[in-house]
Amino acid sequence: MPDLAALRRRRHAIHGWLLLTPALVMLTTFAFYPTVATLWTSLFSRGTRRRPTEFVGLENYQRLFDDPTFWLVAKNNLLYAGVTIPISIALALAMALWANSKIPARSFVRTAYFTPTVLPMIAAGNLWLFFYTPGFGVLDQIGALFGAPSVNWLGQPETALWAVCAVTIWKEAGFFMIFYLAALQTIPPDLKEAAQIEGASRWAYTRRIVLPLLMPTTLFILVNAMINSVKLIDHLFILTKGGPSDASKLILYYIWENAFAFFDAPAAAAMTVLVLAVLGALAAFQFFVIDRRTHYR
């Protein structure tokens, strides 16, 4: 007679694996396998007709570190993240606090803030291309009213990256606002009234109660913003194509160029591995360090 307990345990195990299978299959096909394949590719030389692919160890990485464009692109991306993340989060929070208070036409305000998020990035890029166009673009026309000279925002290395940053902030702030708005609505109104009776000003209430209670949301948004600062590059294809002279080129755009414009797959793979490593380390830092100081309800 078979051991009933063992039988049941096995059934449990099979049940568990069956539940895991769909996610496991999807993740393996689209995340784990490509990661391993990329890592593998980055260790081999670029194959040509005459010289077939061969194992070169870390040579591709060495080549990358010797490439000044790589460092410029990395610097660009750091600046891009450093500017867009804090500004879009601060803006999102401010908009959410405002759109959550009792104001006239509240749903209109919320919808207006959210609209940029609904637009595809390519459409947003085209829209802003029109804003930035020297001569008859909206910015130049407004500037002309005040007698300012025409500026080619996207056409000069000093301003191109900043112009791209502005588009990203415009696009992201509304999206993050929705998360803040949802979080604000879970804060019971009692807390505000209790603080009011204790004599807390609006600012004291916001700083001591609302912001700490929004920390989990901020953390979530931070992770998303960080990933997006690497991932979201669609508008570059429309606005600058990384130019002029690589001034607005970001890492992922450079990876794309290496892979599909220069057909240098190993270089692209090496860069991808580096990006994955950096993002992974950042996520780990956020979840293990900042998370501990965050209050979850």
Next chain:
Amino acid sequence: MTGTPYVTLEAVTRQWGGKGGVRDVSLAVPEGAFVSILGPSGCGKSTLLRLISGLEAPDAGCVRIAGRDMTARPASDRGLSMVFQSYALFPHLSVRENILFGMRVRRVQRAEREAKLAQAVAMLGLEGLEGRKPAALSGGQRQRVALARAVVSGHPLCLMDEPLSNLDAKLRHSVRRDIKGLQRRLGLTVIYVTHDQTEAMSLSDQVVLMRDGAVEQVGSPRALYADPVSTFAAEFIGDPPMAIVEGAALGRPGALIGLRPEHLSPAASVPDLAGIVCEVEYMGAATHLIVDHPAARGLILSVPGHADWRPGQRIGLHLPQEHRVLFDAQTGKAKKDPQQDYGGDRRQTAPRDSRKAPQPHPSTD
């Protein structure tokens, strides 16, 4: 219950689109008194409390606290503390920080802060819990933190919005006594909103009974129990509440006759009213017989100890003349009847609480 009115409401009205809220409420709360605002849900009792606290502004009328007109002043200027039904503890702050919050935003000196904190923690038995977050506390402990927060504020007026409704029945009794003790010890003026008439009766110096946004009756618990001004008051106060019998069934057409359950008894000889027992509830010290009669509602007989009755049995009831309370059948208001003695002052057995009521009539046991 002495002293001048500490909180005064003068013809206060607050409504939303002509509905709900409170209309034309006037009230005087003496200093150091424990006043309950009692009523069914939706009668405007919480609105009244919010009007006093300043969280809500009246459409018309005037709110005075300590003799000063506070109608247009914000909550923080009114010198009061409030205990919320949900306790409204800040979930991300420890017990200690929750209690200190008000003093921190008011920039109270550190030494004074610490002294008051220690005092409140000791007074409410929160020692050892100072570092915990509200989520790690039981319901009763959260309630005590909310009370401690009110205590450290040092305000002479404390508003409580159904503070016991989230506690289980057993805890409710002990916290009830704690609240009363705290009020006595600190000499607080407490305005206490509840829908539970037992709470209101046992805690208060004065009960304000509300109905549909207006005050139905104001008085001591004893006055409310003995002299209800209307059938509404009669049927709201008491557990079980007063039974109402149509006058025609007792030879007084045009009137409604109210009787407290403890005054009803099975008839020895000729019954005043004959009904059918439809439910028997054994409560330990007493047995409640719920009696069905076409001309009566809420006819519940409270007989001491265990009573051997079965549902479906016919029962003859004795309705003593001296305990009959008369109401007008049209308006539901109490009627003065020269032949009747229903005044609580002159009644010898006037009970404060039906459970403890003396039983002047022989039981079936």
